[in-house]
Amino acid sequence: MEDDAGNVKYSSPLTVTVDTHIAIDDIELVNDNGIPGDNLTNDVRPHFRVTVPGDVNEVRLSIDGGNTWVRATQGTAGIWDYTWPKDVTDGLHTLTVEATDKAGNKTTADARFYH
Numbered sequence: 001m002e003d004d005a006g007n008v009k010y011s012s013p014l015t016v017t018v019d020t021h022i023a024i025d026d027i028e029l030v031n032d033n034g035i036p037g038d039n040l041t042n043d044v045r046p047h048f049r050v051t052v053p054g055d056v057n058e059v060r061l062s063i064d065g066g067n068t069w070v071r072a073t074q075g076t077a078g079i080w081d082y083t084w085p086k087d088v089t090d091g092l093h094t095l096t097v098e099a100t101d102k103a104g105n106k107t108t109a110d111a112r113f114y115h
Contacts, residue, residue: 044087
């Protein structure tokens with residue numbers, strides 16, 4: 001910056017972080033009733049836990065191909081839970097999870113589960 005007398009003053013360096021990435025670290029079927037990790041439940045209202053970075057401010061879930069979305073509830077930083085409010089039908093289902101961080105970055109991930 002230069003004033004009318006020609007004196008120059010420099011500002012201190014500015015550090016900028018550009019956040020362009022987000023990840024979904026884990027999707028867990030909490031009430032998995034079969035072999036641990038086989039994503040098989042006999043509970044008609046499955047409970048999911050999604051683990052994401054701490055700067056995520058919204059997690060949404062869908063089991064109908066994205067036609068209907070529900071919002072998960074954040075417990076501790078980076079841990080989001082949701083119990084499906086209606087009975088799910090028997091068979092294979094695909095859970096789609098969408099996470100959005102404070103910078104507006106979005107990502108999705110799928111997990112299959114059986115009821």
